[in-house]
Structure formats: structure tokens, C-alpha cells
Amino acid sequence: MRALQLYAGPRALAHIARNGLSPQDIHTIAAAAGGPKGLLLGRLDQYIFGDWLIHSQHPIDLIGASIGAWRMATACLSEPTAALQRLSHDYVHQHYETPAGKKSPSADQVSASFGHTLASFFAGRESEIVLAQRYRLHVVTARGRHLLRRESGLRAPLGYMGAFLTNAIHRKAMGLWLERVVFSTDPQSPLPFSATDYRTRRVALTAANFLPALQASCSIPFVLRSVPHIPGAPHGAYWDGGITDYHLHLNYAATRADGIVLYPHFQRQVVPGWLDKQLHWRHRATPFLDNVLLLAPRPEWVETLPNGKLPDRTDFARYGSDLSARVCAWSAAMDASAQLADEFSQWLQAPDTSSILPL
Numbered sequence: 001m002r003a004l005q006l007y008a009g010p011r012a013l014a015h016i017a018r019n020g021l022s023p024q025d026i027h028t029i030a031a032a033a034g035g036p037k038g039l040l041l042g043r044l045d046q047y048i049f050g051d052w053l054i055h056s057q058h059p060i061d062l063i064g065a066s067i068g069a070w071r072m073a074t075a076c077l078s079e080p081t082a083a084l085q086r087l088s089h090d091y092v093h094q095h096y097e098t099p100a101g102k103k104s105p106s107a108d109q110v111s112a113s114f115g116h117t118l119a120s121f122f123a124g125r126e127s128e129i130v131l132a133q134r135y136r137l138h139v140v141t142a143r144g145r146h147l148l149r150r151e152s153g154l155r156a157p158l159g160y161m162g163a164f165l166t167n168a169i170h171r172k173a174m175g176l177w178l179e180r181v182v183f184s185t186d187p188q189s190p191l192p193f194s195a196t197d198y199r200t201r202r203v204a205l206t207a208a209n210f211l212p213a214l215q216a217s218c219s220i221p222f223v224l225r226s227v228p229h230i231p232g233a234p235h236g237a238y239w240d241g242g243i244t245d246y247h248l249h250l251n252y253a254a255t256r257a258d259g260i261v262l263y264p265h266f267q268r269q270v271v272p273g274w275l276d277k278q279l280h281w282r283h284r285a286t287p288f289l290d291n292v293l294l295l296a297p298r299p300e301w302v303e304t305l306p307n308g309k310l311p312d313r314t315d316f317a318r319y320g321s322d323l324s325a326r327v328c329a330w331s332a333a334m335d336a337s338a339q340l341a342d343e344f345s346q347w348l349q350a351p352d353t354s355s356i357l358p359l
Contacts, residue, residue, distance in 0.1 A: 003301040004343040006356045009290035020351045023056035027259040028192040031068030033242025036311035037266045038067040040337045042088040044264045047341040050081030061192035065140040065241030069217040076132040092330045111225040126207040130185045139183040140241030141216045151226045167275045175199030180244045183213040194254035203233045217241040246274045253290040263294040285359035305333045
């Protein structure tokens with residue numbers, strides 16, 4: 001059974017029909033939020049950054065939210081294949097002890113443990129990332145406004161209720177409660193997308209704020225604590241970048257007339273924000289994605305994975321304290337995902353537009 005399906009916007013498809021696809025064609029790589037689902041993209045990441053893109057020298061913008069930000073930051077390290085392998089290993093083996101008498105670990109406990117994981121993973125290598133010549137990293141976070149400027153008492157539940165209601169009316173209206181803050185290693189260069197779609201700020205990503213910015217981008221509300229007062233950034237509480245930009249459905253097409261946005265993803269749909277998951281009319285492709293080439297596993301292939309699905313956060317409850325069973329299931333899914341990288345490598349040898357479906 002084939003594992004990989006390619007999808008493309010009309011500009012990307014026309015480009016590939018004329019020129020094929022080479023590393024020099026890629027100007028941006030996007031990486032979505034989605035927690036453990038991102039594990040299925042580890043082998044693709046290792047191939048793309050460790051084997052394919054080494055044949056180009058031009059700067060490439062890497063945009064990530066949540067687990068996607070962790071993936072893209074890791075890709076900026078020297079020897080990216082080994083670093084990405086370690087990321088997959090560490091993510092699979094993460095474990096949070098549930099205190100006696102509790103159904104789940106507290107947000108404080110998860111935040112402290114996750115912060116320790118990130119500090120251990122990137123220890124002493126922050127400058128290597130922020131000074132990388134090949135890649136310009138953009139870490140997406142969501143900064144609270146008004147009630148959500150601080151996380152205390154009922155402020156967060158009430159603020160997110162307001163965000164949910166206003167987002168249901170109009171996505172842009174959610175900017176009353178949350179704004180997109182992008183931490184960029186080269187804030188003087190243009191963003192690789194137009195930021196007029198949603199309230200946006202931009203901050204320099206430095207060695208001093210790298211770890212708190214990355215932790216903020218991964219801080220799922222009510223599962224982890226928000227990160228307050230990131231150095232060099234406006235005051236406020238910072239949460240998971242997936243809240244504002246779940247799958248980075250950004251206006252890439254407005255910024256570049258040439259080249260391709262490469263998007264390794266775990267599904268065909270590029271959902272704008274976390275609160276849009278149930279708003280299926282917002283899951284359709286738009287002209288924002290006209291220059292995107294998206295790589296995703298085929299749904300029928302996903303059904304062959306353990307439990308017939310992608311790894312996801314429900315597995316923490318499914319397996320409970322049985323860490324070895326969850327590690328076994330997630331590791332099996334990762335091993336199977338090597339087929340995605342193999343098929344992409346084969347397709348690149350003779351790019352065939354007849355095998356590409358529209359986004």
C-alpha cells in the first residue's frame with residue numbers, strides 16, 4: 001500500500017510541471033501544531049533536512065507552532081539527522097507521573113517537566129540556532145490580551161470562552177483575546193507570509209528568549225501553564241502557537257511570486273486555528289496556499305498504524321501508566337513512517353504531477 005500523497009496549490013503545481021522540484025525551489029517550510037501527530041513526520045524531516053536540502057545553499061524560512069516549532073528549531077542544528085532522531089526518541093519517551101488520587105498531572109507539573117526537557121535538549125546550543133546561516137526560524141506563539149493577559153483564577157477559562165465565541169463569528173475577531181506573536185531569528189527580513197489576516201506582532205528570537213519562546217509555543221492551555229514575560233517581548237501570557245495558527249494556514253502566496261512552500265503535514269486539511277477544529281467550513285484550501293506543496297500520509301495507510309490512527313494526545317489516557325505500551329505503539333508508527341520518506345525520495349527522482357492532488 002502506498003503511504004504518501006502529495007497535494008498542491010495551483011501555482012505550486014504549475015511550477016513543478018514546468019521545472020520539476022529541486023532543493024533550490026524551496027523558500028519556506030511550514031510545520032504544524034498537533035502534538036504526537038508530528039511524530040509521523042520525523043523520518044520525512046530527517047530526509048528533507050539531512051539528505052535533500054544539503055544540496056542547496058540559499059536561506060530558507062522555517063515556520064513552526066508547538067511541536068512544529070520544536071521540529072524546525074531542531075532542524076537548524078548541525079547534524080540535523082541525529083538531532084531529529086533524538087527529538088523523536090525524547091518525545092516518544094516523555095512521561096508525566098500522575099499524583100496519587102489525581103486523574104492527571106497538574107499543569108504546573110507538566111510545564112516544569114517539559115521545560116526541563118527543552119533545556120536538556122537544547123542546552124548550550126541556543127546561539128547555534130539563532131545564528132544559523134542556512135535557516136531563518138520563526139516560532140509562532142499566542143499572546144493573551146485583556147482577560148488573557150494573565151493566567152490566574154477564572155481569567156483563563158472566561159477568556160478562552162470569549163475567544164471561542166468570537167472566533168466562531170469571525171476568525172479575525174479572536175484578535176480581541178489573543179494575538180499572534182512571531183519570534184524570528186532575523187526580524188529585519190520580511191516574514192515569509194503576509195500578516196494582514198490576523199492581529200500579529202514580531203519579536204527578535206535571541207539566545208536569551210529562545211527557550212521560553214519555544215516552551216510558550218508548545219504550552220497547550222490548561223495542560224501546561226502559559227509563559228509570562230518572555231525577554232524582549234511585550235508583557236503578557238504566552239500560549240501555544242496552535243491556538244492562533246493550528247496548521248499555519250498563512251498567506252504564503254502574497255509574499256513570493258516564485259518558488260515553493262514545502263509542507264510536510266499529517267493530513268490534507270490545513271486548519272487555521274485550534275478553535276477552528278470543529279468549524280469544518282474553515283478547513284478548505286484558500287488562495288493563501290496557492291504555492292504550497294503538501295506531503296501527507298494517505299488515510300487508508302493511517303488505518304494500518306497501531307490503533308488505526310495517528311499517535312495523538314488521547315494515547316496518554318489510553319495507555320495510562322503503561323509507558324512501555326505507549327512507547328511500543330508510537331515507535332511502531334514512527335518505524336512505519338519511514339515509507340513516507342522513501343516514497344518522497346523516489347518521487348523526487350522523476351516528479352510526476354499526475355500523482356499530485358489539489359489541496
